Amino acid sequence: MSRVPLPYNPKILELFRNPKNLGKMKDATVTALAGSPACGDMIALYLKVSDDEVIEKVMFESYGCAANIATASITTELVKGKTMEKAWKVTWKVVADEVGGLPKIKYHCGILSVGALRRAIREFYKMKAKKPSWLPETLTLEEKHALEEEELAKVLSRKLKLAKSVKK
Numbered sequence: 135m136s137r138v139p140l141p142y143n144p145k146i147l148e149l150f151r152n153p154k155n156l157g158k159m160k161d162a163t164v165t166a167l168a169g170s171p172a173c174g175d176m177i178a179l180y181l182k183v184s185d186d187e188v189i190e191k192v193m194f195e196s197y198g199c200a201a202n203i204a205t206a207s208i209t210t211e212l213v214k215g216k217t218m219e220k221a222w223k224v225t226w227k228v229v230a231d232e233v234g235g236l237p238k239i240k241y242h243c244g245i246l247s248v249g250a251l252r253r254a255i256r257e258f259y260k261m262k263a264k265k266p267s268w269l270p271e272t273l274t275l276e277e278k279h280a281l282e283e284e285e286l287a288k289v290l291s292r293k294l295k296l297a298k299s300v301k302k
């Protein structure tokens with residue numbers, strides 16, 4: 135059976151081949167993970183934050199698909215040099231527009247990137263024991279999506295283990 139190639143636009147393909155800010159950051163102020171290694175869709179996001187809450191440096195590692203790498207890369211570009219408050223306002227739709235649009239079945243890749251970013255921002259304020267007025271109490275769509283994906287990965291891995299044990 136042959137696979138139909140996804141209609142990725144040239145910007146996604148370019149960012150996939152030459153992602154910006156890719157790699158581990160050793161001196162990160164805060165790190166967040168979103169997704170699960172069990173299904174391969176996972177992002178690690180690293181932020182270096184200054185005393186006046188500006189993102190000085192941002193890097194990511196991705197274990198997902200081309201759209202995952204491209205959207206994570208563009209997310210880092212969008213928040214670099216921004217205050218934490220402005221970075222919080224970057225939604226998955228902003229990210230999707232910035233990469234020139236995503237195929238529908240790849241929306242979740244962009245949502246996951248922003249989920250990781252928002253987790254990192256929340257973690258930063260948790261570490262500082264601060265609650266800025268602009269930070270919502272409830273989880274946003276992007277954060278909920280990351281949680282759902284992690285739950286799904288757990289269920290799948292349990293089913294896989296069960297199927298393997300039945301085969302034995």
Ligand code: FES
Nearest residue numbers: 175198199202243
């Ligand atoms: S990260 Fe899941 S398909 Fe792209």
